[in-house]
Amino acid sequence: MIKMKMRTLITAPAVVLLAMALSSSAADKTRFNAKPGKDMKVRLEGTSTVHDWQVEGPIIAGNLTVGEGFPTEPGMAAKPGKLDAAVDIRIPVNSLKSIEKDGRPYSDRMDEVMQEKLKSPPNRNITFHLTGLELKETAKTKDDPYLCEAKGELAVAGTTNKITFPVSILPLAGKRIKVSGKTSISMKDYKVEAPVLVGILSTGDKVTLSFEWPVMQAAAPKAVEAAAPK
């Protein structure tokens, strides 16, 4: 009985401390979920020997989880340097559609060819996993974005490469953030065979990928309750 009491005396504070640590850790992180709507867009632009082409998609699924120091409100103070952020994104290949310069649909056949070249299925999504985010320039006013550099792993057609690119973080009213960015990728790097029609056209290797990704703060996770001592 004494041993049990001793164990309880030793164990109980540890449990409480652990619980406090966990709840503190959870409280430090804020999760933002992707919010589909008119502002969400991914765009691919490329060239060919006939004309430039463009593709857009309305779905960038995933979430952004941020820690302390990440600018989540307009005009919030933030020091240049490493930001605590985790991002995982999925772009369904099916949702990407070719368009004319004025936004009207361009070609069903081009969409089919694009899906084949992106090897979907089985690679149904283009994915991105963030490995590092650094704030380069803080917002000048509360209406301005925070300019950052993102590093991560981009997977296209089953091939993954590390990429680095500029990103802009714009906190908005209503616990929303808009993340935008642009980068250039090479189809060859992802083993994507550029479409060719022999004697008629060939497609350029470089593709510009840009995106606008609005996210909204999710409900805060409940803190872990400390276990009551027995």
Add this chain to the structure above:
Amino acid sequence: MSENEVKPLDYNRRDFLKGGSVATLMGLMGGVPLFAKPGAEPVGESKPDTAKYKVAIIGLGRWGREILNTLTLAPGAKPGYQVEVAGICDNYPSALRRAGELVPGAIKTEDYTTLLANKDIPAVIIATPTHKHAAIVIAALKAGKHVYCEAPLANTIEEARAIALAAKDAPKQIFQAGLQDRSDPERLFLLPFIREGNLGKNLFTRGQYHKKYSWRQQSPNAQREKDLNWCLDKTTSLGLLGETGIHPLDQATWFYNQKPAAITAFGSVMAYAEDGRDVADTVQAVCEFRGGARAMYDATLGNSFEANYEVFYGTNGAILIRDSKAWMFKETDSPLFGWEVYARKTQFYTEFQTTGISLMAGASKGAVTPAKEGDAKPALSGALFSALGSFVRNCNDYTNAITDYTDNFGDDAEGLVKHLAEKVHRRAAAGYLEGYQATVTVVKANEALLTGKRVEIPRELYELK
């Protein structure tokens, strides 16, 4: 669309550059072809194992078989849109057997509910007699199917409204009315051209359907013969105005962007008076629009001269449309567009002293410079092929979009409906509202014919409430 509609393939085989056809005359008079832009050239071929979208066809009369032929045999069906006719249905075993020869792997059933219950078939095409559409369409929508319903939607405004409202209440499903001209690349090309006033002030449009063909079908079984000849019975048929007139009358409302204000119509049994039918085999209708223009339509089963076409007349010119081809004639005093300099011209018929201009949708200067005869290609496909292509692709896109959305954002029904409405492009096709409105027009046209009176159509009747 009546199962008795003339097969488009008949037109494609007819060479109307020979003989005394209107198109020949138009060609001699300087009518020049107006071509829609062909579809983008394929870059590589689709993989042979590309998954095919499964559809079922309910109703295998003449028009149902035409749809089946188009889906299985039309040139360019593969690659183009990948479709599999996975099920067919008709309550007449002989029709089922005959159609089944084209699709031996399809489920064959006399009971359409079998196909509606099949989870592997996401879309159905309903080509039964018009008066049987409502029950099947509404059941299909309730079963979660995408639906293509032939036009007219129904024989009565009440049933057409019920169909349209059921479709409106199923925003995650595609509903397409069988107004195939609304998917035709040539007409889609002409639409802005006419709406932008390039014909000057719109005066009137005239359409005709002429085919010497009794519509009557025979069967050794008396009940079957009665069922087959539903279109010759005024209790089950809107006659020529409904079954064939719906297309040019809808086209007029579409191009003029107005709904008819009144209709006058006439009709008689002239050519087949001896067979006891009470549905007119020769009809004429005049449709009045509020802006002053009129649409005139005549149809007869007693004469084939000049077959089917429509002409739109304006103060600056006229456009003749036949099948999926069009020719334009400009008045000599009409203002220049500017691109006439580069367009192909055909020597005018000397008595009329006019030059016809070749129009080509989406053409560059280089594309419309004079070309050798026969170089220009007509629009790639007929209206039915385009309409079915739109349907299958729209269904496929909706299915994929729903999967993408729910996989990534969960079961948010309201968000999904908004996403489908705002972010998923739908290829040109008639929806439930267009189908309902076109049906209202022809029901009223038939009413005018039967009563012998001018029938006014209140604006509210075209609203779907």
